[in-house]
Amino acid sequence: MEIAPPRLPADSAxxxxxxxxxxxxxxxxxxxRGAGFSGVVxxxxxxxxxxxxxxxxxxxxxxxxxxxxVLFRNCDFSNAYLRGCSFQRVRFLDCKLTGAEFxxxxxxxxxxxxxxxxFAGFASGRFRRVMFGDCVLRSAVLSDCRFEQCGFSGCxxxxxxxxxxxxxxISLADCEIRGIxxxxxxxxxxxxxxxxxxxxxxxxxxxxxxxxx
Numbered sequence: 001m002e003i004a005p006p007r008l009p010a011d012s013a014x015x016x017x018x019x020x021x022x023x024x025x026x027x028x029x030x031x032x033r034g035a036g037f038s039g040v041v042x043x044x045x046x047x048x049x050x051x052x053x054x055x056x057x058x059x060x061x062x063x064x065x066x067x068x069x070v071l072f073r074n075c076d077f078s079n080a081y082l083r084g085c086s087f088q089r090v091r092f093l094d095c096k097l098t099g100a101e102f103x104x105x106x107x108x109x110x111x112x113x114x115x116x117x118x119f120a121g122f123a124s125g126r127f128r129r130v131m132f133g134d135c136v137l138r139s140a141v142l143s144d145c146r147f148e149q150c151g152f153s154g155c156x157x158x159x160x161x162x163x164x165x166x167x168x169x170i171s172l173a174d175c176e177i178r179g180i181x182x183x184x185x186x187x188x189x190x191x192x193x194x195x196x197x198x199x200x201x202x203x204x205x206x207x208x209x210x211x212x213x
Contacts, residue, residue: 004109006069006089
Protein backbone atom coordinates (compact mmCIF):
# COMPACT_ATOMS: atom_id res chain seq x y z
CA MET A 1 0.00 0.00 0.00
CA GLU A 2 1.29 3.43 -0.98
CA ILE A 3 1.15 5.99 1.82
CA ALA A 4 1.53 9.63 0.81
CA PRO A 5 4.79 10.89 2.35
CA PRO A 6 4.88 13.95 4.62
CA ARG A 7 6.16 17.27 3.33
CA LEU A 8 9.18 17.91 5.53
CA PRO A 9 11.94 20.49 6.08
CA ALA A 10 15.46 19.57 5.03
CA ASP A 11 16.94 16.95 7.35
CA SER A 12 20.13 19.00 7.38
CA ALA A 13 18.39 22.04 8.88
CA UNK A 14 19.78 23.31 12.22
CA UNK A 15 18.23 22.02 15.44
CA UNK A 16 15.22 23.95 16.69
CA UNK A 17 14.85 25.09 20.29
CA UNK A 18 12.93 22.39 22.24
CA UNK A 19 11.19 25.18 24.18
CA UNK A 20 9.03 25.76 21.11
CA UNK A 21 6.98 22.70 21.99
CA UNK A 22 6.42 24.11 25.47
CA UNK A 23 5.69 27.77 24.73
CA UNK A 24 4.40 28.12 21.15
CA UNK A 25 0.83 27.50 19.96
CA UNK A 26 2.10 26.41 16.54
CA UNK A 27 5.36 24.63 15.78
CA UNK A 28 6.16 24.68 12.07
CA UNK A 29 9.08 23.85 9.78
CA UNK A 30 11.37 22.67 12.61
CA UNK A 31 13.84 19.84 13.19
CA UNK A 32 14.39 18.43 16.69
CA ARG A 33 17.19 15.97 17.44
CA GLY A 34 17.64 14.15 20.74
CA ALA A 35 15.30 16.55 22.55
CA GLY A 36 13.51 15.61 25.77
CA PHE A 37 9.77 16.37 25.95
CA SER A 38 8.84 13.91 28.70
CA GLY A 39 7.40 16.57 31.02
CA VAL A 40 5.44 18.48 28.38
CA VAL A 41 1.72 18.97 29.07
CA UNK A 42 -0.14 20.66 26.18
CA UNK A 43 -3.56 20.70 24.52
CA UNK A 44 -4.67 21.82 21.06
CA UNK A 45 -1.10 22.32 19.84
CA UNK A 46 -0.44 22.51 16.08
CA UNK A 47 2.67 20.74 14.79
CA UNK A 48 3.27 21.10 11.05
CA UNK A 49 6.12 20.07 8.76
CA UNK A 50 8.49 18.92 11.51
CA UNK A 51 11.08 16.20 12.05
CA UNK A 52 11.64 14.61 15.47
CA UNK A 53 14.69 12.33 15.56
CA UNK A 54 15.70 10.43 18.71
CA UNK A 55 13.35 12.52 20.87
CA UNK A 56 11.79 11.44 24.17
CA UNK A 57 8.04 11.91 24.71
CA UNK A 58 7.67 9.27 27.44
CA UNK A 59 4.88 10.32 29.79
CA UNK A 60 4.17 13.52 27.84
CA UNK A 61 0.60 14.81 27.50
CA UNK A 62 -0.26 16.21 24.06
CA UNK A 63 -4.03 15.84 24.08
CA UNK A 64 -6.02 16.92 21.00
CA UNK A 65 -2.89 18.05 19.20
CA UNK A 66 -2.87 18.29 15.39
CA UNK A 67 0.15 16.74 13.68
CA UNK A 68 0.47 17.19 9.92
CA UNK A 69 3.46 16.39 7.69
CA VAL A 70 5.56 15.08 10.56
CA LEU A 71 8.29 12.44 10.82
CA PHE A 72 8.99 10.71 14.14
CA ARG A 73 12.18 8.69 13.85
CA ASN A 74 13.55 6.57 16.71
CA CYS A 75 11.41 8.43 19.26
CA ASP A 76 10.17 7.16 22.63
CA PHE A 77 6.45 7.62 23.32
CA SER A 78 6.25 5.15 26.23
CA ASN A 79 3.13 5.90 28.31
CA ALA A 80 2.56 9.18 26.47
CA TYR A 81 -1.00 10.56 26.40
CA LEU A 82 -2.14 11.59 22.92
CA ARG A 83 -5.88 11.12 23.21
CA GLY A 84 -8.04 12.79 20.56
CA CYS A 85 -5.15 13.85 18.32
CA SER A 86 -5.11 14.22 14.54
CA PHE A 87 -2.28 12.69 12.51
CA GLN A 88 -2.17 13.53 8.79
CA ARG A 89 0.75 12.42 6.57
CA VAL A 90 2.78 11.29 9.57
CA ARG A 91 5.44 8.57 9.79
CA PHE A 92 6.52 6.70 12.91
CA LEU A 93 9.80 4.91 12.14
CA ASP A 94 11.53 2.68 14.73
CA CYS A 95 9.57 4.32 17.56
CA LYS A 96 8.70 2.97 21.00
CA LEU A 97 4.95 3.28 21.64
CA THR A 98 4.66 0.97 24.64
CA GLY A 99 1.65 1.93 26.74
CA ALA A 100 1.01 5.08 24.69
CA GLU A 101 -2.61 6.25 24.62
CA PHE A 102 -4.00 7.32 21.23
CA UNK A 103 -7.70 6.68 22.00
CA UNK A 104 -10.14 8.63 19.86
CA UNK A 105 -7.44 9.88 17.49
CA UNK A 106 -7.77 10.27 13.72
CA UNK A 107 -5.05 8.91 11.41
CA UNK A 108 -4.83 9.71 7.70
CA UNK A 109 -1.97 8.64 5.41
CA UNK A 110 0.10 7.38 8.37
CA UNK A 111 2.88 4.78 8.37
CA UNK A 112 4.00 2.87 11.45
CA UNK A 113 7.19 0.98 10.59
CA UNK A 114 9.24 -1.25 12.93
CA UNK A 115 7.58 0.25 16.01
CA UNK A 116 7.13 -1.42 19.40
CA UNK A 117 3.65 -0.77 20.76
CA UNK A 118 2.91 -3.32 23.46
CA PHE A 119 -0.24 -2.29 25.39
CA ALA A 120 -0.66 0.81 23.19
CA GLY A 121 -4.21 2.12 23.14
CA PHE A 122 -5.91 2.99 19.84
CA ALA A 123 -9.53 2.46 20.95
CA SER A 124 -12.21 4.32 18.95
CA GLY A 125 -9.58 5.50 16.48
CA ARG A 126 -10.35 6.37 12.86
CA PHE A 127 -7.79 5.10 10.35
CA ARG A 128 -7.73 5.97 6.64
CA ARG A 129 -4.86 4.74 4.48
CA VAL A 130 -2.74 3.64 7.43
CA MET A 131 -0.09 0.91 7.30
CA PHE A 132 1.47 -1.00 10.18
CA GLY A 133 4.64 -2.73 8.97
CA ASP A 134 6.81 -5.07 11.08
CA CYS A 135 5.39 -3.64 14.31
CA VAL A 136 5.05 -5.33 17.71
CA LEU A 137 1.52 -4.62 18.94
CA ARG A 138 1.15 -7.34 21.57
CA SER A 139 -1.83 -6.68 23.85
CA ALA A 140 -2.54 -3.41 22.04
CA VAL A 141 -6.12 -2.11 22.19
CA LEU A 142 -7.69 -1.62 18.76
CA SER A 143 -11.33 -1.88 19.84
CA ASP A 144 -14.19 0.05 18.22
CA CYS A 145 -11.89 1.35 15.49
CA ARG A 146 -12.82 2.15 11.91
CA PHE A 147 -10.38 1.08 9.20
CA GLU A 148 -10.53 2.33 5.62
CA GLN A 149 -7.85 1.15 3.19
CA CYS A 150 -5.53 0.02 5.98
CA GLY A 151 -3.09 -2.86 6.36
CA PHE A 152 -0.93 -4.91 8.70
CA SER A 153 2.25 -6.58 7.41
CA GLY A 154 4.58 -8.76 9.47
CA CYS A 155 3.12 -7.52 12.75
CA UNK A 156 2.87 -9.26 16.12
CA UNK A 157 -0.77 -8.86 17.16
CA UNK A 158 -0.70 -11.49 19.92
CA UNK A 159 -3.52 -10.90 22.42
CA UNK A 160 -4.41 -7.59 20.78
CA UNK A 161 -8.01 -6.47 21.32
CA UNK A 162 -10.27 -5.90 18.30
CA UNK A 163 -13.66 -5.82 20.04
CA UNK A 164 -16.15 -4.10 17.76
CA UNK A 165 -13.61 -3.42 14.97
CA UNK A 166 -14.40 -4.71 11.48
CA UNK A 167 -11.40 -6.12 9.61
CA UNK A 168 -13.15 -6.44 6.26
CA UNK A 169 -10.61 -6.69 3.43
CA ILE A 170 -7.58 -6.57 5.75
CA SER A 171 -5.01 -9.34 5.45
CA LEU A 172 -3.49 -10.70 8.65
CA ALA A 173 -1.96 -13.70 6.89
CA ASP A 174 1.67 -12.83 7.68
CA CYS A 175 0.96 -11.53 11.19
CA GLU A 176 1.08 -13.30 14.55
CA ILE A 177 -2.49 -13.39 15.92
CA ARG A 178 -2.32 -15.97 18.71
CA GLY A 179 -4.73 -15.05 21.49
CA ILE A 180 -6.30 -12.22 19.49
CA UNK A 181 -9.29 -10.87 21.40
CA UNK A 182 -12.67 -10.64 19.67
CA UNK A 183 -16.27 -10.42 20.77
CA UNK A 184 -16.53 -14.07 19.81
CA UNK A 185 -14.57 -16.26 17.47
CA UNK A 186 -15.76 -16.05 13.86
CA UNK A 187 -17.69 -12.91 14.81
CA UNK A 188 -18.30 -9.92 12.57
CA UNK A 189 -14.88 -8.44 13.40
CA UNK A 190 -13.14 -11.10 11.26
CA UNK A 191 -15.80 -11.32 8.55
CA UNK A 192 -14.06 -10.52 5.28
CA UNK A 193 -10.55 -10.53 6.77
CA UNK A 194 -7.88 -12.64 5.09
CA UNK A 195 -5.97 -15.15 7.22
CA UNK A 196 -3.77 -18.20 6.65
CA UNK A 197 -4.85 -21.82 7.18
CA UNK A 198 -2.67 -22.05 10.28
CA UNK A 199 -4.28 -18.95 11.72
CA UNK A 200 -7.73 -20.44 11.07
CA UNK A 201 -6.80 -23.42 13.24
CA UNK A 202 -5.68 -21.08 16.03
CA UNK A 203 -8.99 -19.24 15.86
CA UNK A 204 -10.95 -22.50 16.00
CA UNK A 205 -9.07 -23.39 19.17
CA UNK A 206 -10.38 -20.18 20.72
CA UNK A 207 -13.80 -21.83 20.56
CA UNK A 208 -12.53 -24.64 22.76
CA UNK A 209 -12.66 -27.19 19.93
CA UNK A 210 -10.17 -30.02 20.29
CA UNK A 211 -8.73 -32.02 17.41
CA UNK A 212 -8.59 -35.79 17.56
CA UNK A 213 -5.32 -37.49 16.73
